[in-house]
Amino acid sequence: MQKHILEIIYLIASVTFIGGLKFLGHPSTARRGNLLAAFGMTLAIFGTLFLYQTDQGTSLKNLPFIFLALGIGTLLGFVAAKKVQMTAMPEMVSLFNGMGGACAMLISLIEFQHIHEKSPLIILAGLIIGSISFSGSIVAWGKLSGKIKDFNLKFQQYISILLLLVIVYFAYDVSCLDASTLTTSFYTLLALSLLYGVLFVFPIGGADMPVVISLLNSFTGVAAACGGFLYDNKVMLVGGILVGSAGTLLTIVMCNAMNRSLLNVLIGNFGGSAAASGSTGGSGIQGNIKELTASDAAILMKYAKKVVIVPGYGLAVAQAQHVVHELEMLLESEGIEVKYAIHPVAGRMPGHMNVLLAESNVSYDKLVEMEEINPEFTTTDVVLVVGANDVVNPAAKTDPSSPIYGMPILDVESAQHVIVNKRSMKAGYAGIENELFYHAKTSMLFGDAKKALTQLVSEIKALG
Amino acid sequence: MELISQHMELIYLIILMVFVGIEIIGHVPSVLHTPLMSGANAIHGVVIIGSIIVMGESDSFLYQTIGFVAVILGTLNVVGGFVVTDRMLEMFKKKKS
Structure with missing residues (x-):
């Protein structure tokens, strides 16, 4: 009985996952x-x-x-998720994903004692996939939060x-x-899988991290499904495979948004090769940069009819989302039409800008x-x-040698004036120069996004 | 071979779920990609059920300890995942203007 x-509870939980x-x-x-x-998950946990x-x-x-472990986990997870800054959301997701992977890994570690009775292939799959997902997610987390720098090992692909x-x-x-080599081989396998994930x-490159997190996410899903297979547990299987397949598709959709193939992301070494071509092709850009002051920018904007704001990662870093909203409301009160142009990969995650704004x-x-x-x-x-670069780089349309060639971009250069707020002339994440900055219509407003925009807002107010 | 025929039911389930997963994600606006990824992240936290089972069946101190850690990690994944997703989505709700 x-x-x-319990079977029915698992069935209900499975339906809630799909729904x-x-x-x-x-x-x-x-x-x-x-x-x-979340409700379905709670039901499944207590049912178990x-x-x-x-x-x-x-x-x-x-x-x-x-129960003690559940309590500790709930407390830590809740506090961590509540406290995290909105800008740090991507690395938090990556970290939680790593925890799931580690959980799958530990399950396989314990089930090793039953490897003769249960299907060894499934235990191994859970171990390998779980470990890769765990160590990979931790590295992704470190990279996104700036704890780990980009690093290029020679022949890295061959070593992998x-x-x-x-x-x-x-x-x-x-x-x-x-029997003679079983234990050693098993633990060697664990170590190698962890190393492989790293x-x-x-x-x-950091710009591709969302794609990787999404991929690791689906890995963990598959690792969870292995557990489902092991215990003949349907809710684990449904949840795991669902995430596995949905996550894989999501990964591909994200790649498409950047007009790149998954393979290209994984072996392409975006940051590395881009820097190389940037030093040869990028130096070809000639021209002058026009710098303007906040008060110049204020005048330009106050007498505009329509203003479009293009947010990027710089906005997130500077936590300038509130100031930008203030600017928007101020301009609106002057009867100016204001819109935000959201590039699908602006920021470090699709939808990052939407969440922030x-x-x-x-x-x-x-x-x-x-x-x-x-x-428009x-x-x-x-x-x-504001703090965007690669998503407005015309090289994506004009320069076939550019690493971002073919990526759809925002055609900001067809507007009357372009004001670019950046901290410095440093290249964007792809590490390439942006000829937009040298365009006759473009003026540069240097400075931290939050400071620059705050100044801009007060200048517009001063114009009264 | 034996592995497959013994678990035929599960294998059918896997195949169906692959298609359901693809179907569900098919037409999602890119704004929702991040919350969706985060929500999916929380759902694969279902692995916690495995860790509960494994710990509940353990006798030795070593395995109990590993199981204990596994349950903590799984719970982190589940609770953290759902709470983070909710915080993201909270921002999408209609605001009084």
Whole structure:
């Protein structure tokens, strides 16, 4: 009886996962979707705690300790998730993903004692995928939070491939269950998988990190599904595979938004090769940079009819989302039409800018996606680029040798004036020069986004 | 071979879920990619059920300790994942203007 109730609970939980994920795909239902899935998860966890029966028909042991662990995890997870800054969201997701991967890894570690009775292949798959996801996510987290610098190992790709082959060899060795080498091989496999995860993420440039996190996310999903296979547990299988397949597709969609293939992201060494071509091709850009003061910019904007703001990662770093909203409201009160142009990969994650601007109460319908805003630039008087670079680089359209060639960009140069706010002339994440900055229509407003915009706002107010 | 035929039911489930996953993500606006990834991240925290089972079946101190850590990590994934997603989505809700 107990067993059947648990089966039904798992069924309900599975349905909430599917429904929750479906709801998450639409702005108006997204929040409900998340809560629905969370509800299903709680149900599944408590169902397991009280109703699960082992093969011998006994209930679970160690319950007080399990509750203690649940309590510690809940407390830590809740505090960490509540305290994190909105700008640090991507690395937080990566960190939590790593925890899931580690969890799958530890399960396989314990199940190693039963490797003769259960399917060794599944235990191994959980171990390998879980470890790669764990160490990879930690590296991704370190990179995004600036703790780990970009680093290019020579022949890194060959080392990775070699390592992968060695992993396959040891996996084969373990699955043969040869008693003499079993334990050593198993732990070697664990170490190699962890190392592979590190090498896998290390050379990938920071701008591509969202794609990698999404990919690792689907890895963890598959690792969770391995657990489902091991325990004949359908809710784990459904949740894991669902995330595995949805995550993989999401990864591909993200790559498409940048007009690059997944393979290109993984082996392309974006940062590295871009820097190389930047030094040869980039130096060809000639011209002068026009710098303007905040008061010049204020005058330009005050007498404009239509202003489009292009936010980028610089806005997130400077925490300037509130000031930019203040600027928007100020201009609106003067009867100026203000819109935000959101490039699909602006910031460090798709939707990063939306989340950030929504935090400062910017109305949802002011955020216009790239395809819709591009034709509007011809009727725009002033474009204000705040901390964005590669997404407005015309080289993506004109220079076939550019590493970002083919990426759809925002056509800001068709507007009357372009004001670019940047901290310095340093290149963007792709490490390439931007000829937009040398364009006759472009003026540069140097400075930290928050400071520069605050000054801009007070200058506009002063014009009264 | 044996592995496959023994678990036929599960394999059908896997194949179906692959398609459901693809179908669900198909037409999602890019604004929601981040929350979606985060929500999916929380859902694969279902791995915690495995860690609960494994800990509940452990006898030795070593395995209990590893299981204990696994449950903590799994809970972090679940709770952290759902809370972060909710915080992201909170910002999308309609604001009084």
